[in-house]
Amino acid sequence: xxRAAGLAYRRGRRERDGGGLxxxxxxxxxxxxxxxxxxxxxxxxxxxxxxxxxxIAARPAPQLSPDLNxxxxxxxxxxxxxALDPQGSGAVVAWxxxxxxxxxxxxxxxxxxxxxxxxxxxxxxxxxxxxxASSLQGTACRFSGPDWAIKDVKxxxxxx
Numbered sequence: 001x002x003r004a005a006g007l008a009y010r011r012g013r014r015e016r017d018g019g020g021l022x023x024x025x026x027x028x029x030x031x032x033x034x035x036x037x038x039x040x041x042x043x044x045x046x047x048x049x050x051x052x053x054x055x056i057a058a059r060p061a062p063q064l065s066p067d068l069n070x071x072x073x074x075x076x077x078x079x080x081x082x083a084l085d086p087q088g089s090g091a092v093v094a095w096x097x098x099x100x101x102x103x104x105x106x107x108x109x110x111x112x113x114x115x116x117x118x119x120x121x122x123x124x125x126x127x128x129x130x131x132x133a134s135s136l137q138g139t140a141c142r143f144s145g146p147d148w149a150i151k152d153v154k155x156x157x158x159x160x
Contacts, residue, residue, distance in 0.1 A: 064104065064127050064136060064153060072102045072129075079106050080148050084121045084140055086112040102129035109137070118143045124156055 096103035138153030
């Protein structure tokens with residue numbers, strides 16, 4: 001009987017000690033298992049924005065003329081996209097805005113080429129309105145999607 005009582009005492013003591021250890025070990029294991037180690041590092045200084053870098057101010061995108069309003073430019077961009085389309089016919093595409101009197105045309109010169117992960121194409125343009133007429137030449141590029149962005153434009157030699 002003494003032996004049975006001694007075994008029961010020791011079993012009870014182990015359960016009490018094990019139970020106390022389990023009460024600490026289980027939450028500790030859960031906390032360690034579900035926690036994450038990491039360091040937060042601000043990345044703003046590593047990402048450079050194309051608009052502004054350091055002390056160099058952003059250069060505005062070239063336009064055909066500062067006299068064109070938003071609607072003129074919308075119509076001109078549509079004609080530019082049609083004219084420069086690599087799958088297009090290469091024909092001259094005209095545009096006009098009867099409300100302002102501005103009109104013009106675009107004609108691709110040469111074949112499309114890839115530059116800095118963009119499809120680019122040279123063009124000739126004519127522009128007239130408010131008694132002025134000009135001939136321009138330049139390059140436009142598009143990265144993805146239908147929108148072409150004029151990268152450079154300067155006075156041209158021959159009207160388009």
